[in-house]
Amino acid sequence: MGNYTITVLPGDGIGREVTDQAVRVLQAIASRYGHSFTFHHALVGGAAIEAEGDAISDATMEQCQRSDAILFGAVGVPTKPGTNQQIKPERSLFRLRKGLEFFANLRPVRPFKALLNASSIKPEVLQGTDLIVVRELTGGLYYGHMEPGIPGKPSEIRETDKGYEAIDTLLYTEGEIERIVRTAFDIARGRQKKVTSVDKANVLSSSVLWRRVVDRVAADYPDIATEHLLVDACAMHLIRRPSNFDVIVTENLFGDILTDEASMLASSMGMLPSASLGTRKTEHGIFGLYEPIHGSAPDIAGQDKANPIAAILSAAMLLRHSLSLPREAEAVEAAVEACINEGYRTEDIQEEGKKKVGTQEMGQRIAAAV
């Protein structure tokens, strides 16, 4: 029995709907296991730009800092005319990730047996797939972005005498690479003891350094099998032989692309949770941010169509990593699997002969199963 503080940042579009269901499931956990969760809701993304003039306010950043964990929905919608169009909803994510140093983004992919047929990939190819992508989250081409005009590290559009040109900078320090790579090797120790490092070392200097650091760190983990794979080859092997992977570690943008692709192994983006972890420990566990890997999907927002499972499984990761409640995390995961096994399906994972439900009903059923 414990007291925990969770900042809830639903964001835009379906972010709100799915986060509501994740909170509902956490409440079910609280009452079943006798915990007390205090939820602080705040705005991020387009909603925050419209109401508070920034994609995330300083007050919200401070609120996040004071909590044990952050439950995040999704951001990214066109804001109302009259709003400052220079501020992008995504800025909230970048500020949270960079400002709170969440450098390690964990994206596990383990398709549920009952969903093997719902994927566009053949069930016999999916069989046995259980991998986790460890994505670096605070370096690479994404930053530049936040610090325009920093010399030597530009991300900008500029006018020349031949018209416009645009530049982005991909920078990694040895230290940044080393900490994410060590995280991956540590995770592999508790799994199948295999690390696949993904880079583009035949083209990029940053990948050459990346590979060098991986080889150095690998020497400290003689019990772990290490392989290097080029990002293009990885994009192929992910759907050709997904069950061969255990832990995949890669830089920010490669991780972004590969995990969206990998979501197809689990049949839908609506199924994949993520945890973003840093170095800070709270009283209860590792301070972290938890979000579904899908976006705000404005096209289906407000229609009770979104799949809340990715958000709910993100809440399970929150219980495990930030609150150190593994039994409760497993209870959530088991409840999700039970509802899937009983045949409940949101639209994105619908198959013939299954019971189609909306966002709310799926959340209610999972909460009830807890």
Next chain:
Amino acid sequence: MGNYTITVLPGDGIGREVTDQAVRVLQAIASRYGHSFTFHHALVGGAAIEAEGDAISDATMEQCQRSDAILFGAVGVPTKPGTNQQIKPERSLFRLRKGLEFFANLRPVRPFKALLNASSIKPEVLQGTDLIVVRELTGGLYYGHMEPGIPGKPSEIRETDKGYEAIDTLLYTEGEIERIVRTAFDIARGRQKKVTSVDKANVLSSSVLWRRVVDRVAADYPDIATEHLLVDACAMHLIRRPSNFDVIVTENLFGDILTDEASMLASSMGMLPSASLGTRKTEHGIFGLYEPIHGSAPDIAGQDKANPIAAILSAAMLLRHSLSLPREAEAVEAAVEACINEGYRTEDIQEEGKKKVGTQEMGQRIAAAV
């Protein structure tokens, strides 16, 4: 009846074996249609580094310039001890692409009906897939690479007082973006009239400029439907709804990753050809370089296991684009399809009940079918 000069650069590993078969098929075309093809062979990649001290010599570059087209195999093998390890086999590709201004890399993906079951993706998902990726080939993160030390555009590893750091630069000018985007729209006119532009405009400045140029060019093509898709979403949709795409246009590295992924739609990398075209016209057509999208695969080199079809279909693209011989190109494509329909399969596309053949036999059978 015409006289044509083709420079053949087999390169490393299976590059040599598959190029031999492509040449064999071109010879069959020459004798059937009464053309005269003069083939000049030269070294590239690891083979050239060992024999000539560079991944491609100046003499070979000049030979390429003097020909109507270049047939390229694959490069990339560890070179012998004692060879200069600073020179990478890939340098030959970068020098050819950049030096000869092959800015437009066309990678068509149209799975053969008889191979729909050989893919790891479900046949009902593949049904109707017929797309082409138009990849920008001379800009972005790849360059930097060739010009170390150019101010403002670094690609390097450097020592700082906190250890090493590495930097790569992603630069695009408006002009570079515009010419590849126009190429894509022109191609779409002869197809299903739909262009999907892929970028990461929620993060990269270069993508913001990219999107702006696409919108401007699109206004000149009111008959073409245009959509923007983020690269992460595209990696997902490519395997979820591949038949929705017609022409995909994207920058260099995104194109590299997405086409390797897309090769799975055609069941194997061994099936996908490519053409790299520039602005120069020869007497006969557009000067270009033709290569399978697969690599040198040192693990299976010299074992008569490689699939020569990607190289042979690249030769068909050569006939079409550089020699302006569309009927001959179709004859090659029909011969490939006939052999597939007769049940001949190399190892990578092998299925139960089909006739397994080696690299040479596949080449012979396709040449015979011409």
